[in-house]
Amino acid sequence: MSHGYYQLPNGRVASIDGDCDFPPLTEALTDPNGLIAIGGDLSLPRLLTAYHQGIFPWFSDGEPIMWWSPNPRMVLFPNELKISNSLQKTLKKKVFEVRFNTAFREVITACSATTRTQQAGTWITQDIIEAYYGLHEAGFAVSAEAYFDNQLVGGCYGVCIGNMFYGESMFHHKTDASKVAFVSLVQHLTAQGVALIDCQMKTAHLATFGAREINRAEFASQLEKLTIS
Secondary structure, eight states: OOOOOEETTTTEEOOOOTTTOOGGGGGOOOOOTOEEOOOOOOOHHHHHHHHHHTTTEOOTTSSSSEEESSHHHHHHOOOOOOOHHHHHHHHHOOOEEEESSHHHHHHHHHTTTTTOTTOSOOOOOHHHHHHHHHHHHHHHHHEEEEEETTEEEEEEEEEEETTEEEEEEEESSTTTTTHHHHHHHHOOOOOOOOEEEEEEEEOOOHHHHTTTEOHHHHHHHHHHHHHOO
16 A cells, blocks of 8 residues: 655655555655554554564554654663662662563553653643553563562653563653663663663663664664564
8 A cells, every 4th residue: 555645844744544565764754763664553653563573653643653763873782771879789789670561551550641841731632551562462562560568659661572672661750760660670670681771862861871873774774683573
């Protein structure tokens, strides 16, 4: 099925309503965010197809589904993980109990309620929550949860396909809780063979963990090797 297109001020993007496939990554808009398509749905097959190609949904309530492929791409190679001295101390003290995949819905819901700098609302809509919970039930979305006094105080979640992990969001209600959850998840995934963690867009926070930018072509090349499952 051939694409229709939406004409935007800075270029055109494909419409993927119906059975349309995603266009080649080279068709993404040339700005760093890399909008590549509009429309479609959040079904399990659609999401898995998107992630295999390095594309993810990001939109707000009331907007059509928008799909993105940033260039450059922020990633973390697990062997480049950096842990600050203060965080090392927190980890050694075992301030938090970390569990995996025991409270996925609670984690993504808490992430949706977290206020972000320079973000008017949340992109984690109820439709996103339900879609990613479906990914979780199918074995593709995972979470790490940090507990203090048996209360969930931080966590993170993302999508795992083959030896590739796509980080999505994190939250904390107690200092360092999300950092401990993230580091623990990186270590947990590395032990399972994950070789690359997608962090999507550049942030100073992720850079402190050793994440860095690579270009879209290199990212796509990594996906071809790592998403074989």
